Amino acid sequence: MSPDSNITPNLEHLRKLQRSHLLSVPFETLDIARDEPIVLDRPSLYTKIVERKRGGFCYELNSLFGWLLDQLGYDVRLIEGRVRHEGGNFGPPFDHMALLINLDRSYVVDVGYGRFCRVPLPLSGDSRTGLEGTYEIVPADDTNHYFAMELAADEGWKPTYRFTTAAxxxxxxxxxxxxxxxxxxxxxxxxxxxxxxxxxxxxxxxNDSLTVTEKGHEQTTQIESKRERDRILNDRFGISF
Structure with a gap:
C-alpha cells in the first residue's frame, strides 16, 4: 500500500480515518473460535483484513491501522495496555494494544476494543463524548508511568484499561x-x-445471540443454527468462509 498524497497527517484526517475503519472493519475473534492461529506479521494481517475483508482483535486491528498511519506520515507508536476485567483486576502487561499519535499534542487511537471512543482521545485529559459514551485519560501510576483510560458511568469514572506511552x-x-x-x-x-x-x-x-443497538436502544434475538449465524456474518458483517 502506498501513501495517499491527498492525505495530510493532521487531526482532521486522523478522525476521518478512524471513523472509516470503525464503520468498515469489525472487531472479531472468529479465528480463535475456529482454532485458526493468529500470527502477528503485517503481510498476513494485510491479507486477512484488507484482501479477505475480515476483522480481528486488538493486536491485529491496531497494528495494521498503525502501519497505515505510519505510511501516511503520522508519528505513531504501538503502546501496551492492561484491560480491567470483571472483579476490578487488571490483566498482565501487553494484555491490550493501542496507538499513540503525536500531532499538535498526543492522542490515543484505538480501533481494536469493540465498544469504545470513536475519535482520537487527547492524552491531556480532555474528555470526548460520542455514541459509545464519554471517555478521558488520566494519570494512574506515577511510579510506573501508567495512564488510565476511563469511561463515565452512573457511579462515576470507571477505568477500562491502563497503559504506558513507551514505544x-x-x-x-x-x-x-x-x-x-x-x-x-x-x-x-x-x-x-x-x-x-x-x-x-x-x-x-x-455466541448464539445478535444485538442491534440503535441510538441507545438494544434489541437482541437468538440465533437458532450455524446456518443462520453464517448468514448473519455475511449479511451484517460481510464475512464469509
Whole structure:
C-alpha cells in the first residue's frame, strides 16, 4: 500500500480515518473460535483484513491501522495496555494494544476494543463524548508511568484499561497474542464474537445471540443454527468462509 498524497497527517484526517475503519472493519475473534492461529506479521494481517475483508482483535486491528498511519506520515507508536476485567483486576502487561499519535499534542487511537471512543482521545485529559459514551485519560501510576483510560458511568469514572506511552515493537505482543488465543481464562476462548460500529449504534454477534443497538436502544434475538449465524456474518458483517 502506498501513501495517499491527498492525505495530510493532521487531526482532521486522523478522525476521518478512524471513523472509516470503525464503520468498515469489525472487531472479531472468529479465528480463535475456529482454532485458526493468529500470527502477528503485517503481510498476513494485510491479507486477512484488507484482501479477505475480515476483522480481528486488538493486536491485529491496531497494528495494521498503525502501519497505515505510519505510511501516511503520522508519528505513531504501538503502546501496551492492561484491560480491567470483571472483579476490578487488571490483566498482565501487553494484555491490550493501542496507538499513540503525536500531532499538535498526543492522542490515543484505538480501533481494536469493540465498544469504545470513536475519535482520537487527547492524552491531556480532555474528555470526548460520542455514541459509545464519554471517555478521558488520566494519570494512574506515577511510579510506573501508567495512564488510565476511563469511561463515565452512573457511579462515576470507571477505568477500562491502563497503559504506558513507551514505544513497543509488534513482536513484543507475540506471547500475549498466543495466550489470548489458547488460555482457558482468556476472555476470547470458548466464545464467538463479532461486533461493528454503525452510524447510529452497533451490531454485535455473541455466541448464539445478535444485538442491534440503535441510538441507545438494544434489541437482541437468538440465533437458532450455524446456518443462520453464517448468514448473519455475511449479511451484517460481510464475512464469509
Amino acid at each position: 513497543r515493537e509488534l513482536s513484543d505482543f507475540n506471547e500475549m497474542c498466543e495466550y489470548q488465543q489458547t488460555a482457558q481464562d482468556s476472555p476470547f476462548t470458548g466464545r464467538t464474537l463479532c461486533t461493528i460500529a454503525t452510524t447510529t449504534g452497533r451490531i454485535t454477534l455473541s
